[in-house]
Amino acid sequence: MTHRQDLQTHLNQLLQVDRFKDYGPNGLQVEGRDEIKHIVCGVTASLALIEAAIAAGADAILVHHGLFWRGQDGRVTGWMKQRLARLLQADVNLFAYHLPLDAHAELGNNAQLGRILDWQAEARFGEQDLGFIGSQPSPSSLQSLGEQIANKLGRTPILLPGDGRPLKRLAWCTGGAQGYFEAAIAAGADVFLTGEVSEPQAHLAAETGVAFVAAGHHATERYGVQALAQALAMDLGVTQQFIEIENPA
Template sequence: MVHREQLAQAFDQLLQPGRFKDYGPNGLQVEGREEVRRVVSGVTASRALIEAAIAERADAVVVHHGLFWRGQDGRVTGWMKQRLALLLAHEINLFAFHLPLDAHPELGNNAQLGRVLGLQADGRFGEQELGFIGGRAGGGTFADAATLAAHVEQALHRRVTLVEGRPGPLGRIAWCTGGAQGYFEDAIAAGAQAFLTGEISEPQAHYARECGVSFLACGHHATERYGAPALAGHVAQALGLEHRFIDIDNPA
């Protein structure tokens, strides 16, 4: 069992959230009980995750997508009231880390997605250097974009939206989890032959065809399932806490 502030300090030392310009507050978003023994991690602070954490008798929840975002309505009504009411009634601490969790070189979403897909980064790109670029761990190439897409589908257990670029082998792969479709042009400039992210918007199909760089939309939730449990598990082990990852299914 540790004090809430000790847990917060451990997260901050690892992720250094002060280095990032983000869309919402990183760190402790909802204050719960002071003493923490059991931690639950998940992707998003949804009501389903909070209810699962209550069933697990969690003292703290660690997520990538927290409750508060820049520009949102500040009123505590509807779904926001329901989520906050559960957290406060059960004195559960809510920690959320957005871009700092994407960026961490070992525990972050991008690093962990690379591990799951067997990709090894040797460079960074994009705003705040959130994007990763490299190749297959151990070397080698993918025969073509369809082969890469099939590999990703098998690893992530979901369908991929593929817009093919030039035909032929792919050795230089860039990736950035979640809603990073806006990083595609930066990935192209960095020399990528294919770019993986969670979502696709209207312009990316044109860029892929015109620039010859394949674009793969692999799911926002699907690409960001790995950072929160890696972070929470690492810190829980270091502090002697119990930890469980709960994946709330999401088709996005």
């Protein structure tokens, strides 16, 4: 068991939240009960996750995608009212960590995706050093790489071929990091993996020869929050569980 403030202090220090300029607040987003014994973690603070966490007896919910984002409508109506109402009724805390969780060298989304795919990071690239890049000993084709990713993540990725070069230098950044493609190219990548793809990336892949893989926003960001919750269980003596809310995006 731990206290809410102790949990927040521990998380903020562990993830070094002050280093990051983010799109929304990191840390405690909704205050619940003081004492925390059981943590439910998930990718996004959706109503489905909140309901499942309450049913599982959670004292706190830990997510990557929280409720509050820069530029959103600040009125508590509709879906926002529903989510907040359930949290407040059940007196459950909500903690959210966005870019700090992406970036953590061991527990973060990028580090954990590298572990799942058996990719070894050698350096960082891109804004706030969020992107990871490394080499594999035996260069592979885009097709074989796509099959590996599909097998590990459980969904078929979108593959944009470059010039067909052997893929030795691998770059990745989970979630909606398609805007990091040019930085990955500049860093010397033969292929860049992220969660989503936008229209310009197809042209960049064709014109630069660097392949692009969109493996799913949700699918690439399931692992950091699980590693983080497991670390909290070890460090603070709480129990934890991951609840998967399927998302095709």
